[in-house]
Amino acid sequence: MLINCVAYQDGQKLDDIPVEEISDYIQRPETFVWVALRDAKPDELAVMKEEFGLHELAVEDASRGHQRPKIEEYGDSLFVVVKTIECRDGEVAVGEVDIFVGQDYILSSRDGETQQGFLGVRARAEKEPHMLRLGPAFVLYALMDAVVDRYFPVLDMLETELEKIEELIFSRGKQRDNIERLYELKGKVTTVRHVVVPLMEAVGRLHGGRVPSMCQDTQEYFRDVHDHLHRISASLDTIRDTIATAIQVNLSMTAIEESEVNKRLAAWAAIFAICTAFAGVWGMNFKFMPELEWKYGYPFALTVMVSVCLYLYRRFKKAGWL
Structure with a gap:
């Protein structure tokens, strides 16, 4: 049309x-x-x-x-x-x-x-x-400059989205969502990079060195476009590096949370293992067990088990496992 x-x-x-x-x-x-x-x-x-x-x-x-x-x-x-x-x-x-x-x-x-x-x-x-x-060469510059200037709002959008995700990295229970959002953002950055990098290489041919005859008088303008593209490319590389770092931090946070859960499980397992050990010994019902016919044997056994469990609980609590 x-x-x-x-x-x-x-x-x-x-x-x-x-x-x-x-x-x-x-x-x-x-x-x-x-x-x-x-x-x-x-x-x-x-x-x-x-x-x-x-x-x-x-x-x-x-x-x-x-x-x-x-x-x-x-x-x-x-x-x-x-x-x-x-x-x-x-x-x-x-x-x-x-x-x-x-x-x-x-x-x-x-x-x-x-x-x-x-x-x-x-x-x-x-x-x-x-x-x-200056003729059509200046119009070409004006069109390319307008297109490249429209890249900057997209770049700002990507940076803003990354900042929002970074704020949630240390929130508990959102690691999976953060990973998905980071990979989605990485895809957007890759899409923009596939637009910017080839164009930057192409525009580099319009200033310095062997330049098409029609662009001889407009080289400095195309150099300005090339500089803008270079800035955008550098910002995209920074965003990609930050995303990679954020993904590693997120995975580390997930590993830390899993370690904390494992420590809690191990601590409770140790406490219940003590109860199981005592109950296993006193539940053998050998004939000559000293406490078998003792009047206070049952309360004594329960007291020992509770005391040992409380002692282990305090030790694990102090060590930060519970």
Whole structure:
């Protein structure tokens, strides 16, 4: 579905134009066309391929979708795939934006999973005509910068969720729930990392070293995007390390609780074992047992057993086993 199709000349907006006139405008000097699509169908991409002369392999990748974040060069044009991530009811939703960039055009196509559009990006770019004069490369930067900026709220959500789990680590009886939540959080972090790391590697090609000709004048802007991605990647690594540590602490707390239970069971078992031992001896009923016919033999036996049990109870209590 076509969102908008706008022609710009020397950093100024000319007009919203029909798709059929794209080829006429891109032939003008210092003019480029910015087209935005959503859920582009094969026939729409075929029309854009005809108007802009897009490479067939890039169009094929955009048609299939589910691409890894990447930047590919096809002659004087670029094909860029960036992943969007958004928070929805505590979950991480991943979308995709495919961007075709040439000397006189830029075409973006986002899928339905990406609920946030880029109208704000266009409005911001149009307020900076001195930057729009840099052409499609600046628009590419503006789109990538907007996508990357939307990663930060997701990162904040992951950090907040981790902090909540950490507060419950030392709560008794919740170790299993904590482990499940930590592994669920680890899965979310892995999903975000699979979005960020490949894009960071790809953006690194747009500044320093051999840079595509159209990006020569915008290297410092792509360096800024790369720095943001590097910060996000470092934060994700920190979260992953903290999760690993939290899991180990949680397992240790579980082991400690089990040890405490085992000590209590062992202490009570020792106490009852004494009673069993005394009862076993006095219950043999041998003929010549000294206490067998003694008037106070039964109370004496009970007193001895109770006294020994109380003594053991106090010793175990003092040792912290009970």
